[in-house]
Amino acid sequence: MLAAIGVMAILAVAIGLVLGWSAIRFKVEGNPLAEKIDAILPQTQCGQCGFPGCRPYAEAIAKGEADINQCPPGGEEGVKKLAELLGVEPKPLDETHGTPKPKSVAFIDENTCIGCTLCIQACPVDAISGAAKQMHTIITAECTGCELCLPPCPVDCISMVPIAEDLPHWKWKHPVVMMKQIAETEDA
Amino acid sequence: MASPFILDRTSVTQVMAWVLAALLPGIATYVWLFGPGILVTLSLATVTALAAEAAMLKARGYPAKPFLADLSAIVTAWLLALSLPSLAPWWLIITGTLFAIVVAKHLYGGLGQNIFNPAMVGYAVLIVSFPVQMTHWAGPNELTSVHLTLAQSATVIFGGDVPRTTLDAVTMATPLDALRTGLLQQLTVDEVMTHPIFGHYGGVGFEWLAGAFLLGGLLLWALRIISWQVPLAFLAGIWLTAGFLNFYDAGRFGPPWFHLFAPSVMLGAFFIATDPVSGATTPRGKLVFGLGAGFLTMAIRTWGGFPDGVAFAILLMNLCVPLIDQYTQPRIYGGADKEPRT
Amino acid sequence: MSRELFRFKGGVHPPEHKAESTSRPIHAAPLPKKLVIPLRQHIGNPAKPVVEVGERVLKGQMIAAADGYISTAVHASSSGTVAAIDLQPVPHISGLPDLCITIETDGRDEWVAHAPLDYQAMESPQLRMQLRDLGLAGLGGAVFPSAVKLDPGASHACPTLIINGGECEPWITCDDMLMRHHADEILQGVAIMRHLLGSTEILVGIEDNKPEALDSMRSAAAKLDFAVEVVKVPARYPGGGAKQMIETLTGKQVPSGKLSTDIGIQVFNVGTSYALARAIHHGEPLISRLVTVTGHVLRPQNFEVLIGTPMHTLITLAGDRDGTTGVLMGGPMMGVPVPNLDVPVVKATNCILVKSKELFPPLPKALPCIRCTRCADACPAELQPQELFRFAKAGDFGRAQEYHLFDCIECGCCSYVCPSHIPLVDFYRYAKGEIWAREKDKRAADLARERHEFRQFRQEREKKEKAEKLAAKAQAKRAELAAVPAAEGAAVSDADAKKALIAAALARAQAKKTDTAPKNVDQLTPEQLHQIEEIEARRTKIRELARKPLESEEKKP
């Protein structure tokens, strides 16, 4: 009896030591979880989640300070991926942070732009080129559609243009094989 | 809708219709050797299955027409009916069919979604819940003194007033039951086999029945509606396991040919284990599935609490299908698993 | 004839319907009034226009140049005037328009100066450049630029050259007719390919349902001074697919994710070979091709058609009938429905198939998958289509990729045999498109993250630099100011010193504001300066308008 308890105790101590040692030995630098979360976030940097950019939101999720359903650009799919990564149940998007919109890019009406540089300062990804008193232009390929440049513009010359579908961007739609629909049309 | 714009003529309805057609020789033999009672069971199961299917489709918001027309409910009903004792009471048949269609099929998502073979779920539920009623097998005409007519069978099935003596004269233990009871009484296989129910292979009448199902199964194979892997592996699984046991101790374990031709094996091999929805899909997976089901059938027959194990074996293997499929993915064209042929 | 053939797995045998269109000789389609020539007819970058609206072009003149290595030029199919360079409907499943050059033909069909090329005297890279500029692309359906395929590369030798005369799709007969009537020219093209690739073994695979083509190719091959083996292969769809043809003829399989050149084999379609011969021996760019017009028409037949000819003219030529239910470009297994009949014939157009209710009954409704694995038995890529379908439908694209979604050649065999009539291939196309789109999104997100991080880094650096500069300046000022009052002999309080500091800074800022011009306007052309002036003028006006908001309201349109 005593021997058994002794053996168990020794075993426990040994395992504890191994665990402790490996924790020190294999300690991972930084916060890889935040990194992984950040990789899922769409990098729009729009701040709709309530944090100043995707990275801070990722860190907040990693620390358990924010919920996973606050990113409208990521949509339901983003929530699903986050839930999968964190091993929690997916939940519907929190509407108070906004709803997903079709992907758009900003467009500056160059006739109206007064070259105030306010939008340049607001753009989180430096997607606006121009200088003081020069008309500004959006570099469409780099614009994330975050809409942060809209409010600062004093003459309201920036508008969001949904990305039009053209041949190179066209993709197949989900083929709907809803048995119910099919048969209903047949019956009708 | 995009390409292709032409289709082969085969449809689900056709596939199911061929399965039903392939069962006909078996049913005919059944009637010939065991009397017309099975027709009552079949009709009752069919009507119940169709009604249940229609009700479930309606409840789930699907239109009944295309799904009733696919005949899959009838296939389930017939397979269940052919597995049940030929004189099982009406409420047993209805309960089993309802369970198969409502729970095993529709609660799992309907056609194509069920992970378990519906007919076998129905059978398993019955044999677990009503073991006594599940022994009402009519004996082969050859051995019984009283032969029931269609009307008499119906009376028996619907619980009508049938003299106890008539019933006793008609029902008989199946060969598997007989073997099991005999072995439990410490008799050797050879001693048990002197019982008149044992024929040349699997029991008087039953061996012909097995032959008829085998014939139907070969027809399905010739039409490429079933693949050769599952039946062959299933039969091989039974034959090998039984052969090994019999070789080990012929006194305690029945001979392999007996196990092959015992009731339900041929039906199971060609019609039940080959159910595509709940079976494995890859060629190697089908072999594993069949072998596993064969082995489990023998294991349950030998050591389990029930005389026959086909239903449980297939249900257990159904459970393993995702795993089997995942680990038996075949090499693709130009795939690296094996060096490309040169 | 003794060659051992191999059998590829899977495949189906749909009704062939070839006889309809082979009974009539090849006719040249008449010159249309208007040619609409898309710039994206091949795989790779679309060609770049090199003509302007209003310009007169000659037949065979290059109107758009290849853009990059994987690209090929586009030529005027006849002489006339460039009427427009804009978006026009094209034969694409999406029905979306694409950039096209429209030529109003003048009926003279006047050729640009062209001459045969002495390919044996040319360096290979130059020859390939020429071929790219002559607009050559694979005519079997994939339209891959031929110049690229004719480059064996540094490491790949191509000992085996396969000429694909399989034409396994039902209804289509243009390759059959080409082999019957132009076998010699096809083999001239083969000689050029052999020259470029250094092939030692040349096989021509022709399905056994084309006996005339086999005879004609065999007798043409007998006349050559090098060995070409014309092999009869069993007709089975998709036996004319490049990978299937390779396996049938050589028993080898192209490794998944690799090219056939990795195992020393290159495959060309007979039509491409013919076009190559025309290009080299006559200097003619790819401006026409054989097109089968068949199905629900009065006179199914093959036409020699100029690229850019609207499809409806061909259907009219073949005799259109009532009861048409749609038109496909290509065959019934892999063809695409065309959005309307104004779309032009392009390099990929091998067949125009007119549908009717009788020939192509509407597809029955889909039922759920019953996992019967008929599709797996029919799949020539040896995939498990039922699993791919399950994953694609559920949006589990990762699993779909693990199950080799990208090895699917979209041949349609699985959909063809499925007893539940599920449009399986649509799901695979959808899944592939989604995966590509996601990869694109991922790249965009990575770019955005990088730029955002860089911006934060820059802001941080600027802040630090500013702070350092300020500190240094303040230090200097204080020292300076401290010296002045001492000289004046008056005691100046600290507060005064600060005030002076602020005043000085303000003055500096003022000066800076007026001096600094944006850096990017240093070296500008006169036009740009002019533009800037204009904009400045506009801006002043706007500012004025902005000051008088009420008036400006009225002026808005």
Ligand code: SF4
């Ligand atoms: S241009 Fe505007 S919308 Fe686009 S990324 Fe910059 S701030 Fe956001």
Ligand code: SF4
């Ligand atoms: S052929 Fe159709 S029903 Fe059969 S397994 Fe394939 S997808 Fe499913």
Ligand code: SF4
């Ligand atoms: S379309 Fe793809 S999955 Fe279907 S049979 Fe062809 S290669 Fe296989």
